[in-house]
Amino acid sequence: MTARPMLFDSHAHVDGPEFDADRDEVLARARAAGVQRMIAIGAVGDTASAERSVALAERDPDVWATVATHPHDVAKMTPAWWEVHERLARHPRVVAIGETGLDYYYNHSPHEDQRAAFARFIEIAREVGKPVVCHIRDAHEEAREILVRHRAPELGCVIHCFTGTPDDARAYAALGCYVSFSGIVTYKTAQPLRDAVPLVPRDRVLIETDCPYLAPIPKRGKRNEPGFLVHTAEVVAACSGMSFEELAEQTARNTCAVFRLTPP
């Protein structure tokens, strides 16, 4: 019997309070489901999320961290927050800056603040020589302008939880970005997203849970966790004409490539 292929969750908010009661069990369940590795995104709320994600990555060799402040929260940023991010960005277990970007759907922070913070986080990524993880919602054209102006694709650039049109997927791929699909791709209404999957070159596709949010079918409505990545992987594999094993192997390799990790 061949070993089950390893899945790599490229975007998980495992530092959050949603997992305080059972974090070790959640990580054990992920491994049992074949989700061996994950990227802990330290970017929700203030800088505590970044600190917690780095601490998690320090004690678990299969977890790496990112640091930034989510576009929702950038209006609250103080000079002290920037200092924390600039310091943590250099930490050896921090593999990327993110999630940063533009969210014009919720508009929790003014567009101007979002644009300025996005550009500044890309510049931090350049200083430390690491890729960027981007959260873009209803702002794809403007986001691509900023990415191009700040030459983000040459740093390595992930468009996480992609929710754009097939044309957006094509445009990001043309820039050399990686495009990451979340559990949304399993939802009935998400046919345009499934149509976008084969438009992204195979060596640019990533998969993620974005847990605790956006649990895939058949877990929709529950708290999401890295182990549920299996369900998203099945759908993305079907859309790309790959077997589950090929998709798992390919996306794990892609995730290692963009975050500059040694493949398993």
Ligand SMILES: [Zn+2]
């Ligand atoms: Zn996001």
Ligand SMILES: [Zn+2]
């Ligand atoms: Zn996220």
